[in-house]
Amino acid sequence: MLQVHFIRENKQVVLDGLVKRNFANAETIVEQVLTADENRRKTQVLLDDTLAESNKLSKEIGTFFKTGEVQKATLLKEKTGQLKELSKELNERLTIFSEELQNVLYQIPNIPHTSVKPGTSEEDNEEIFQEGTIPVLPENALPHWELAKKHDIIDFELGTKITGAGFPIYKGKGARLQRALINYFLDKNTQAGYTEIQVPHLVNEASGIGTGQLPDKEGQMYYIGEDDLYLIPTGEVPITNIFRGNLVQESDFPITYTGYTPCFRREAGSYGAHVRGLNRLHQFDKVEIVRVEHPNNSYQALDGMVEHIKGILRDLKLPYRILRLCGGDTGFTAALTFDFEVFSTAQNRWLEISSASNCETFQANRLKLRFKNSDGKSELAHTLNGSSLALPRVLAAILENYQTEDGIQIPEALIPYCGFDRI
Structure with a gap:
């Protein structure tokens, strides 16, 4: 705010x-x-x-x-x-x-950083970096939803039977690969200095307001009326709300947390070929990184988050690019956002797999999150958050880009976590 x-x-x-x-x-x-x-x-x-x-x-x-x-x-x-x-x-x-x-x-969103360009949609976002080699796949290459069915590792139809569309079931090596990615992301984050925590998957209205999901995105969140609680759309919400109403010390900076959570999004109105398979889900897993920073250091911290996510994608050897979002595509609470996208060779399209954002004082003002500066005066902190990483599209890119005529190879960095090197 x-x-x-x-x-x-x-x-x-x-x-x-x-x-x-x-x-x-x-x-x-x-x-x-x-x-x-x-x-x-x-x-x-x-x-x-x-x-x-x-x-x-x-x-x-x-x-x-x-x-x-x-x-x-x-x-x-x-x-x-x-x-x-x-x-x-x-x-x-x-x-x-x-x-x-x-x-x-x-009702008023955050003011964009001076580096953010005007624009009306994702078509106006700026590509600022691209890295990695797009693999040449065999002629009979399949999209991930067909690979999942072929190897019996993700069952979309069974998920639909139990709950509805957008709630897949991971099976066998698919489930193990999913778990491997979560553990790998958490280890990478903790090695970078983030403290791992486990947080609730349900939040109250005050928490939704504190990080800006309410009242802006109320229709996108699952609501439990009897208990007046919301299923979290991202781990950012409960992690950042740890500091709601806090007065932290300047010496505490930087405050860095990482956590794995399932995420729940209604995604009302989503349909079409671009949301097939893992491209868009109502329930998905994500590992989040959150930082509380001194205002003087927050943009340096954002650059550090971007470099950290780069390192993970390099280890996975996935071709990716970074976009600086335009004004019309920047989220409600963010002043500046960098989106990461991996290239899905089988789908011949870029898939968003992470966002790293600096919200400056926007969330802190709602949260009443302050610190005492060197003059002894109370001042709003800056909050930052990022996906490190969201799993569905990373998994989709691995399945598609690592497919061979003999099956699906496992990225070298994940083999110790999976216990196998091929599906």
Whole structure:
């Protein structure tokens, strides 16, 4: 959530950022914020003045009673009664204006970093890096969903029977390869200094609001009404919410966590050939990395996250590219996002397998996540998150790019984790 004083003091910067995002009615919503803020501040001043006047009169009443001037004291008591009624009314108005301001602020996305280019969709994203050799596959090469059926390692139809489309069942060496990838990603992350944790897979509304999934993506999350809980769409949500309401020490930076979780996304409206097989699921596994950083170091930390993910993909020997997302494709909470995509040779298309984002103070403001700076003043921290990595499309790329006429080879880095070198 943007800070109100930032919007007030940098109105044009905010408007330019929202235009870069193609945010509808940018001027209207910014004016709503400024109006609600002005009403709130004016009401607060009136309330403070009223309370100060009431306190002053109360002291005078006490003095009059002591000196025996009962009539004067009685008159002032009537006036303080009126002031109390006014204070109550102002308090109610202040609550209304504060809630109105909060609700409008929740609708405004983060302001893109200066390096983010304008754009309307993924077609306008910038490719900034590409590495790896795209393999030449045999003429009878198959997409991963056919390979999975051929080798009986993933059963999409059985998952549909049990739950519905988008909930596959991994079998035999498919399940072991899935587990190998999770362990491999976690080991790579912990070796890089991230602390491994296990977190809940259900979160409350406050956690969804804290990281920006609510109210923006409410329709994309699975909701358990009886308990008022949400299934997590990403491990970023519970991990980052560990710090909700915290005042951390400057000496604590950097704070780095990694965790494996299943992720649940409704993906409403997703259909077509581009979502076949593992390309888009309602339940999938992901290993997440989260950082809480000093504002001065957060972009250096983001570069480090990008290099770390590069190293994993190099080890897996998968051809990949990195995109800097344009304003129209950048997520609601992010100021800058780099997407990683692997090339699926059998599908002849790029598949997104990771995002690394700096949210700057946007999530920290919602979370009330602060630290004491060197001057002893409280300041908002910066939060970052990234996939390291999401499994379905990595698995799809391995199956497709490593297929041979004799089966599917296992990337060398994964063999110690799998216990086999071929499917």
